[in-house]
Amino acid sequence: MFSKQLSDVVVVGGGVMGLFTALNLAEQGRSVTVVECGRIWSEASAVNAGSLAAQNKLPPLVPYTLAAFDVWKSLPERIGCDVDYHQTGGYKIATTPEEVARLRTSLEAQCAAGLPIRFMEPEEIRSETPWLSDKVLAATYCELDSFASPIRTGPGVHKALCRLGVTILEDTHIRSIKASSKMVHLDTDAGAIDARQLAITAGAWSGKVAAMLGSRVDMSLDVNMVSVTEPAQFTIGKIVTHARGILTLKQVSNGSCLIGGGWQGNGSIDDQRKDVDPDQLTHNFILANEIIPGLGLLHILRSWAGYEGVSPDSLPYLGQLPGFDNIFMAACARGGFTLGPLFGQLLCELMTTGKPSMPLEAFHLARFDNA
Amino acid sequence: MIKPVVIVGAGPAGLACATRLAKNGLTVVIIDDNLQAGGQYFRQLPPGYRAEPDAKLLRETKRVGILFPVLRDPLVTFLPSTTVWSAHDPLTIDYAGPKGAGRIAAAAIVVATGAQDAPFPFPGWTLPGVISAGGCLNLAKGHGLTPSGKVVVAGNGPLVLVAAATLAAAGAEVTHVIEAQPTWRVGVAMMRGAFLSPSLLFKGAGYRARLIAHGTHFLTGKMVSRAIGNEFLEAVEIASVGPDGKPLAKSSMRLKTETLVSGYGLLPGTEFVRMIGCRMVRDPLIGGWVPERSEKFETSLANVYAIGDGAGIGGVEVAVAEGNLAAGTIIDGGESDAKARRSYAKLNRFRHILSGAYLPKSKLSAATDDTIVCRCEELRLADLKAAVIVDDKHLRRVKSSTRLGMGRCQGRNCLSSASQLLGLDHEDVALPLPRMRPPVRPLRLNDIIKNQSIGPARVPDEANAFK
Amino acid sequence: MRNARLIPGIEPGTAVSFTFNGQIVDGYVGEGVAAALMRAGIRGTRTTARRPEPRGYYCGMGACWECTVEVEGMGTVRGCIFPVQEGLVVRSPSVRSEKDL
Numbered sequence: 053m054f055s056k057q058l059s060d061v062v063v064v065g066g067g068v069m070g071l072f073t074a075l076n077l078a079e080q081g082r083s084v085t086v087v088e089c090g091r092i093w094s095e096a097s098a099v100n101a102g103s104l105a106a107q108n109k110l111p112p113l114v115p116y117t118l119a120a121f122d123v124w125k126s127l128p129e130r131i132g133c134d135v136d137y138h139q140t141g142g143y144k145i146a147t148t149p150e151e152v153a154r155l156r157t158s159l160e161a162q163c164a165a166g167l168p169i170r171f172m173e174p175e176e177i178r179s180e181t182p183w184l185s186d187k188v189l190a191a192t193y194c195e196l197d198s199f200a201s202p203i204r205t206g207p208g209v210h211k212a213l214c215r216l217g218v219t220i221l222e223d224t225h226i227r228s229i230k231a232s233s234k235m236v237h238l239d240t241d242a243g244a245i246d247a248r249q250l251a252i253t254a255g256a257w258s259g260k261v262a263a264m265l266g267s268r269v270d271m272s273l274d275v276n277m278v279s280v281t282e283p284a285q286f287t288i289g290k291i292v293t294h295a296r297g298i299l300t301l302k303q304v305s306n307g308s309c310l311i312g313g314g315w316q317g318n319g320s321i322d323d324q325r326k327d328v329d330p331d332q333l334t335h336n337f338i339l340a341n342e343i344i345p346g347l348g349l350l351h352i353l354r355s356w357a358g359y360e361g362v363s364p365d366s367l368p369y370l371g372q373l374p375g376f377d378n379i380f381m382a383a384c385a386r387g388g389f390t391l392g393p394l395f396g397q398l399l400c401e402l403m404t405t406g407k408p409s410m411p412l413e414a415f416h417l418a419r420f421d422n423a
Numbered sequence: 424m425i426k427p428v429v430i431v432g433a434g435p436a437g438l439a440c441a442t443r444l445a446k447n448g449l450t451v452v453i454i455d456d457n458l459q460a461g462g463q464y465f466r467q468l469p470p471g472y473r474a475e476p477d478a479k480l481l482r483e484t485k486r487v488g489i490l491f492p493v494l495r496d497p498l499v500t501f502l503p504s505t506t507v508w509s510a511h512d513p514l515t516i517d518y519a520g521p522k523g524a525g526r527i528a529a530a531a532i533v534v535a536t537g538a539q540d541a542p543f544p545f546p547g548w549t550l551p552g553v554i555s556a557g558g559c560l561n562l563a564k565g566h567g568l569t570p571s572g573k574v575v576v577a578g579n580g581p582l583v584l585v586a587a588a589t590l591a592a593a594g595a596e597v598t599h600v601i602e603a604q605p606t607w608r609v610g611v612a613m614m615r616g617a618f619l620s621p622s623l624l625f626k627g628a629g630y631r632a633r634l635i636a637h638g639t640h641f642l643t644g645k646m647v648s649r650a651i652g653n654e655f656l657e658a659v660e661i662a663s664v665g666p667d668g669k670p671l672a673k674s675s676m677r678l679k680t681e682t683l684v685s686g687y688g689l690l691p692g693t694e695f696v697r698m699i700g701c702r703m704v705r706d707p708l709i710g711g712w713v714p715e716r717s718e719k720f721e722t723s724l725a726n727v728y729a730i731g732d733g734a735g736i737g738g739v740e741v742a743v744a745e746g747n748l749a750a751g752t753i754i755d756g757g758e759s760d761a762k763a764r765r766s767y768a769k770l771n772r773f774r775h776i777l778s779g780a781y782l783p784k785s786k787l788s789a790a791t792d793d794t795i796v797c798r799c800e801e802l803r804l805a806d807l808k809a810a811v812i813v814d815d816k817h818l819r820r821v822k823s824s825t826r827l828g829m830g831r832c833q834g835r836n837c838l839s840s841a842s843q844l845l846g847l848d849h850e851d852v853a854l855p856l857p858r859m860r861p862p863v864r865p866l867r868l869n870d871i872i873k874n875q876s877i878g879p880a881r882v883p884d885e886a887n888a889f890k
Numbered sequence: 891m892r893n894a895r896l897i898p899g900i901e902p903g904t905a906v907s908f909t910f911n912g913q914i915v916d917g918y919v920g921e922g923v924a925a926a927l928m929r930a931g932i933r934g935t936r937t938t939a940r941r942p943e944p945r946g947y948y949c950g951m952g953a954c955w956e957c958t959v960e961v962e963g964m965g966t967v968r969g970c971i972f973p974v975q976e977g978l979v980v981r982s983p984s985v986r987s988e989k990d991l
Contacts, residue, residue: 478899
């Protein structure tokens with residue numbers, strides 16, 4: 053419990069967006085307080101499947117994904133911690149003629165946006181990836197598809213923030229936010245926080261935080277399920293994604309396979325249930341088994357569900373909160389784990405110099421106002 | 424269509440419950456992970472094995488003839504080698520196994536999942552040749568085997584004597600029994616409990632006499648401090664139990680042995696009740712965290728009952744009594760059970776007294792910083808302590824930064840000991856265990872997808888294509 | 891333990907043989923694979939990934955997975971539970987290191 057906390061910046065929400073924003077600001081010499089209503093790095097950031105896929109990004113996000121990969125590669129040295137980053141390459145597969153057509157369209161758009169991708173015909177798939185079943189009619193391959201470990205990244209960033217003197221307040225609930233042009237004032241159940249600037253990085257809860265300021269930022273909730281198998285005897289050297297995005301598979305260093313694809317569990321923003329839906333999980337497994345039959349013999353060890361915020365056009369929110377000079381948001385990246393380390397940097401640039409190193413117009417918070 | 428009563432677990436509690444339910448005309452489905460019914464106490468030899476009438480296998484056969492026939496009752500469906508892996512809602516369970524998968528909407532669920540050995544880490548405990556007390560009894564009852572060579576039995580609790588006596592009866596060379604509690608404490612409890620359950624008292628004395636005749640050395644007030652060996656166990660170091668529950672270094676002595684049976688308590692198997700959301704309460708006398716139950720064994724979820732060791736350590740007599748009484752509750756609200764209730768109350772008091780006798784003043788602990796606490800992920804205590812960046816009253820963060828509990832055992836062999844060793848095991852701390860999610864036991868993907876009764880697929884929306 | 895042996899008066903099932911890591915092992919139909927390995931004096935039945943260290947039978951009730959072995963055509967099984975049959979091809983579970991990926 054404290055009576056008053058004063059910082060340059062208060063960051064609300066301690067997930068990947070918030071912690072990397074705090075990291076960048078602290079590295080720039082700003083004093084930062086992170087406020088989190090639960091534990092930091094415990095929601096979507098901590099429980100996602102670790103995909104850093106390039107192929108599954110909407111074309112506008114490709115340049116940002118490429119830039120994010122550079123941030124990921126330099127992360128171990130920067131925070132002094134191995135995040136288990138592997139750029140293995142990945143296949144995006146199609147099992148119907150319609151999906152094959154979809155692959156060709158996205159291939160064109162992503163190539164144009166600068167992504168190295170090639171199309172694979174069935175014979176190539178049979179010879180190069182025999183572990184993919186005959187149901188796979190075609191695939192696109194991108195050598196940049198990667199993954200990293202949320203389990204390693206979170207604690208690593210946490211420790212780096214501690215070394216940089218960032219104040220982290222957990223289990224701290226915000227009662228109200230008042231803003232003037234010079235100051236933002238937060239009234240929390242652990243005391244008052246004053247800061248010159250506020251960054252809202254609360255994932256699926258960001259809309260609620262904005263509402264405390266009378267602002268409306270539309271977002272819906274996904275309840276994504278992931279499951280993990282025991283270590284497998286075989287090796288799947290590259291990540292697998294799907295033309296319709298409904299399956300992801302990767303094998304991590306200890307041999308376990310992570311199965312995802314956005315199949316929905318149950319829960320709402322208010323009830324915090326995050327329940328696995330056994331039916332939808334089973335459908336996820338049926339699909340996984342159809343594409344990679346070798347998975348069938350593996351024991352499933354655990355499944356879980358996480359909350360992810362989604363904007364109406366599935367593109368991120370990254371920018372100033374309309375009507376406020378000193379309040380900003382980074383949320384709903386739909387690929388937050390991939391883009392978080394970069395978005396933390398871009399948000400920091402926006403907040404400190406007003407000149408982010410990449411354009412942010414497509415992520416404007418007010419872009420749906422006249423829709 | 425009649426909704427059956429689903430019983431999870433076919434050990435003494437589950438079988439007793441099924442027997443009474445079927446006798447009263449109720450439809451029952453009883454499901455067990457094992458190939459055969461019986462649980463731990465009534466573990467059977469493999470099919471195709473035979474025991475001569477004078478076989479040196481110490482086990483109860485009397486009640487097998489009373490409890491097992493229910494499995495052939497026309498009202499009863501027995502699903503062996505099958506796991507209840509998730510619940511659609513608390514009364515609609517999903518099961519899967521090599522023989523098939525499906526979903527059952529139940530009129531009531533009776534959770535009789537039994538107990539497991541409490542993990543008790545000490546240096547060297549992962550060496551081949553170190554087995555748990557349950558592991559020793561399962562070797563005998565489930566495979567008809569006994570270890571060759573010297574055996575040392577060490578631990579705390581009634582099971583130590585049972586394991587040692589079983590070995591001695593089978594002709595094993597039990598050189599030492601090392602009990603942590605001083606004799607007088609157990610003796611006093613026995614006397615207090617004598618009038619409550621004379622037959623149990625007699626049993627305990629019988630085990631001790633058998634071992635003494637066998638030539639076993641009894642040492643009390645001592646515990647294991649280390650298991651020694653390279654590829655397998657070669658010796659055990661024991662020491663006096665210190666005032667803090669840890670081995671007193673200067674009192675240690677070394678015993679050459681090929682097998683160490685380590686039995687430092689039992690834990691109720693609460694994974695299923697936790698997964699479906701039963702409220703849990705702390706009861707150190709019966710194993711720590713157990714489901715909250717009414718007098719009639721109902722949990723905080725309507726029509727979900729919990730009985731036997733899975734709801735609180737009590738042994739076979741308590742399990743059978745609870746199974747019988749829970750069935751009575753389901754049948755007629757327990758109206759006709761006044762007498763059975765009274766004798767259960769006595770049993771319940773005795774088990775609390777006996778547990779109290781084995782509850783040491785300071786919780787026993789032999790783990791050093793270098794001891795492996797999470798066997799599956801090979802995490803030492805030092806690794807767990809290093810992960811504690813902020814003082815949490817919960818294992819969630821340690822788990823997500825070290826992979827504690829993420830191996831095949833799903834935390835069964837590490838979460839409770841990690842909780843104790845990291846200081847999360849006292850009254851002020853709410854349940855520190857991470858949430859239990861499906862599958863409640865590891866299941867092959869192939870077996871899970873056999874379920875024909877699942878609802879339609881809600882295929883994730885298209886925008887997901889761009890994650 | 892050095893070895894395990896049948897308790898006097900126990901008549902086992904049919905005698906068969908199977909292989910473990912290429913070695914021929916005698917077993918009885920129905921006993922757990924881990925039990926047959928114990929009778930054959932094989933103590934460590936798998937090696938851990940990080941240290942590496944030998945592990946073997948521990949709890950005997952399918953909870954700890956220390957006795958995990960691979961059965962050809964089936965995947966991983968718990969040795970204490972999986973019954974011996976004639977001709978099983980059993981191996982220690984293969985272990986990955988970070989280098990393999």
